[in-house]
Amino acid sequence: MRGIRFSYLGIAFFITLLAACHSDKKVDKKKPVFIKGLYTFGPEAALFINCKTGKEYWAADSSAQLELQYSQLNTDKPYASVYIEVEGEIKPSIKNGPASAFDSTLTVRKLIAIKKDIPNGLCK
Known part of the structure; x- marks a missing residue:
């Protein structure tokens, strides 16, 4: 027993x-990816363009730092692009809502760098 x-x-x-x-x-x-590109934010859109591939993504900010630091840069006009380096995940976009116009969404987990001036030669 x-x-x-x-x-x-x-x-x-x-x-x-x-x-x-x-x-x-x-x-x-x-595993998160490290990615560099151009970020544009406004009342109706948050977009990211990958510098290496030129592909556009909807951007979601789970870090709570990206949108905050973008607004602190005091860009001259709405929807101005800034250079960012982030760690995050790329997943297919949800088919309902504002991200539905994009195939994929970049979810930012960690903001590494954000610059108002776009470095020469990095992004076209």
């Missing part, structure tokens, strides 16, 4: 161990 209890306990431990290993693999797949 005691042997059966230990067998069940061993099986439960093994299943728990497998589940923990499996969940770690899911976390690894969601």
Whole structure:
């Protein structure tokens, strides 16, 4: 009888161990990307253009720093582009709402740099 209890306990431990290993693999797949580009923000849009590819993304700011620091730059006109370096995730856009005009959305997790002056040669 005691042997059966230990067998069940061993099986439960093994299943728990497998589940923990499996969940770690899911976390690894969601590694953030480091990306440089032009950011434009206004009342109706938040856009990002990747300097390397030229591809446009809807921009979502989960860092709570991007929009704040953009507004502190005191750009001369609305929707002025600034240079940013961010860490984030790129995912397909939700088909309802303002992001639906874009294939993908860049969700900013960490703002690394933001500059009013766009560095020469980095973005065209």
